[in-house]
Each structure stands twice: as C-alpha cells, then as structure tokens.
Amino acid sequence: MSTIQLVNARECSRFSLLLGLAVLTLVAGGCGGEQTTTVGTSETAAHHDDIAWFDGSPEAAFALAESEGKPLFLYWGAEWCPPCHYLKNKIFKRPEFVAKSQEFVPVYLDGDTESAQILGEELGVMGYPTVIIFSPDGEEVMRMPSTIPVEEYAVVLDSAMERMRPVKTVLAEVMEAGPANAHPSDLNVLAFYSWEQDSKVELEDEEKTATFGRLNEETPNELRLEKSRFLALYLGALIQQSRDSEEALLTDAERAELDTAVAALLEDDQLVANNLILLFYYSRETVELLHPADSPPRQALIGxxxxxxxxxxxxxxxxxxxxxxxxxxxxxxxxxxxEAELPAESEEEVEIPAELQDHIRERIAWATGAVTDEGELQAVVNSMGGLLMSSGLEGEAEELLTQMMDKTEAPYYFMSWIGSIKKDADQPEEALAQSLRELPRSLLPLPLGLDLSAPGDRAGTRRRHGHRGRLDRDLVRAAGPRRRLCRRQLLAAGPTRGRLSDVERGRQP
Known part of the structure; x- marks a missing residue:
C-alpha cells in the first residue's frame, strides 16, 4: 500500500491565496468546504481527451494500483501552465500514448487545489508540469521528461516498468558495476530521467559533472540515444559548474573531443529530436564552453x-x-x-540582424494561423511572446499578448506578463492597471517587482515580488504548509516563459 499520507483540506482558489498575499488591502474569498481531492473527474477526463484519468482521490488511485498490480502514472499540471499544454499536445493527445496509458492507473492532479499542493509537497514536486511513475506498491521509480518524441516516451516508460526500482538505486548499481556493464534499460532510465525535477537523488554540482561525465564516457556506443542524452547532461553540468568557478574545467583536448561529439549530435536528426532542451536553450553556453574565444572552430560549431x-x-x-x-x-x-565584433571592453548591448527579426515576425504570423485550439495556444502564444522579447521587440510582444491572450485557455497568465512589460517600460500606473484589470480571475502573482501601492500611496502597503516571481519572505510565510511548494512552482512558472526560465536557471537537458 502506498506510504503517501493524504489529508482532507479546505479547498480555496489560488486567487484567494495569492490575492490575499499580494494585495493586503483586499479581502480574499471563495473558499469551499471540507473535501478530499478528486482526480480525473468526467469534466477533467473530457478536457484531457481520451486518457481514462482515474476518477477518485489519490489515495483510492494508489489502492487500485496496488490491487491490480499496475504502476501509477501521476501527472501534475494546471490550466494556465504553457509547458503543461505543450506536454499534452506533444504526448498526451497522441493515439499511441492514449493506448499506452491503459497499462497504468493514470492520475491527473490539478496542482492549483489546496490538498494537491500538500500532496505535491510530500512528493517533492518542483514545478509544472511533473510526471511521476510509481510502482504498484506506491514507490516512486521515475520522473519523466517532456520534450522527447512520443515513441521514445513509450520506450522510457517500458524501461521504468521493466526494472521498477527507484532511480537512486538504479544510479548506485550502474555506477558500482560500471556503465559499460549495466543493463540497457537502467541506462535508458538514467538518460531520460527528468534530472531538473529531481528531489530523490539530489546530486551536488560537482557530483553531476563527475557522474554524467562517466556515463557519457563509458556508455556503449551502440546505445546512441542514451549516450547522446548523457552528453547533453554532462554539458549542462559543466555549464552549471562553470558559473560558480573561475577555474578551467576542461583541457584543450577535452574541449576538442566534446566539440566532435556535439557536432555529431547536431548532424543526426534522431539525436537532435531527443535532445531539444540542449538544442534550444544551451547553444550559446555550450559554444562558449568549448570555444572561449572567437575562432574558425567556434564559427563551424555555430554553423x-x-x-x-x-x-x-x-x-x-x-x-x-x-x-x-x-x-x-x-x-x-x-x-x-x-558581441565578438565589439571591442573587448565594450558594454554595448547588441541587436540581432533585421533579417532575423523579420523572420521571427513571419514565423509568428504562420503560427497564429496554424493553431486555433485554446490549450495549444496557451503554449504557442507563450513561445511567440518569448521570441519577440528575446529579439528586442518588447512593444510587439505586448501587442501580440494583448491581441492573442483572450484566445487562449487561461488569459490571466499573460496579463501579468503584459504588466511586467509596462513596468520595464517605466509605465508603473499602466502596469498596475493591467495587473488588476481582471484580478478576481487572476490565479498568478503580479509582475516581477511591481509596486502594488497606488500612485501617491504613502501608507506603507508596498509589497514586491522578488527574483523570478518568488514571493517576499513575509508573504510566503503566510501561505502556511504549502508555502515552499508555491515558491518552487512560482519560480518554475513565473509570469514569463516557463521552460525558458527553467533553463536559464540551470535546468538540465
């Protein structure tokens, strides 16, 4: 039987919590009575297409998994979360995954509910979305990635079910025997484990570098996908460690060897498809790690x-x-x-070429016409806004979000983002008005660093959000038993790009 303790909790909307925390002059309401979290209701099941999400409490789901001898597939998500909609569109809506889900007791947990937050705290959930696989007796065995192809997703599920051991145990056994002697399924589990959401193994930065470096070096060459994933994990660990170290972590020979391996990965479509986090978000840091100065080899890798x-x-x-x-x-x-063309001491902020800006506009126009589903738009509009912001087109980003947000499943997510753009443009009054525009249905915190006091207010009611949406210490303390989980989730989601902000914080591929 599962050892996870489930409790009854008062269900309050996140509006009640976050509004009460952020706007101290308003009284939050909307709390319901005592109830146990239920998952996979008929409404939820319809919302998530054809997957037969379990209809009942998490405790009942774990009991069913034990009685039927089935593993349990737990999906933690939220309607406002762009990466959650990305996962649903890429994996959950695919017929092959719907069929695969029949091998599990599939559980959808709405992370915005109070008792779900308490359960998430016990599970060590790090943010949205999270997918955890449990053995029939309730032991956690795997945390799944979100960006791999659906066919590989099924392979990883099979590997986890075949070995059915906690990843910490798998890692210890593989490192003791040596990766060259390890079972292929164990290497598959380690290669595709969602290390950025890990709360069970908890390797320190130097341990990650040593561990992933050895796995990359000693995994047999015939396990191409696993070896490429270990390469990406090793690069991510090196990049993270280099941020806190002034010493060179690689010799010239090691850099050259890694450059060859990265080039081979980039030239292989299958390896690229299984390493999209590396491709999308670690380009610059990888190039700078392997080629600290501008040179022909650096330009070749960039190409x-x-x-x-x-x-x-x-x-x-x-x-x-x-x-x-x-x-x-x-x-x-x-x-x-x-930047390489600027003088060494220059602090000038560079702009991307006008041709690339035009290309971004063209691709956004294409995506706007290609996607009409509200859920998919939640993810796609998030990406479109992020591209415009990254390319120095903040005004166009604000215009896009304003035009598109009402077509998405959770427009309130983008209202906070628009407010932060206005604040960065030194428009505090407009930022405040934007963030409060539809506050009764806003479930997310207000923009980063937004002064919540009205213009001219000197009553000392100012409260600010800290780095990347983290609530101020006093406000977080007021959230009670779910405060640490809320902090992690707000950090992971934030009012800007979900997946990009994760990566910028050192998220592993």
Missing part, C-alpha cells in the same frame, strides 16, 4: 547548431511550439557573433 535548429524549425510533423522554439538558438548565437 552546425544553426543548421540543426533550422532543420527542426522546418520539420512539418513537430508541434508548432517546437518549431518556434528552434528560433531561440538562432537568436542567441546571432547575439554571440555580434
């Missing part, structure tokens, strides 16, 4: 990276969101090249 990104952008069977995100490395590498 291969851009070619791989353009290949994804032009792949018709990929989600629109993936095809848009493939423009991010093109932006970052264009900035890197422009």
């Amino acid at each position: 291969k990276w851009v070619a791989a990104a353009q290949g994804v952008e032009n792949t018709g069977n990929l989600p629109v969101d993936d095809r848009l995100d493939a423009i991010y490395p093109q932006i970052q590498l264009a900035k890197l090249q422009a």
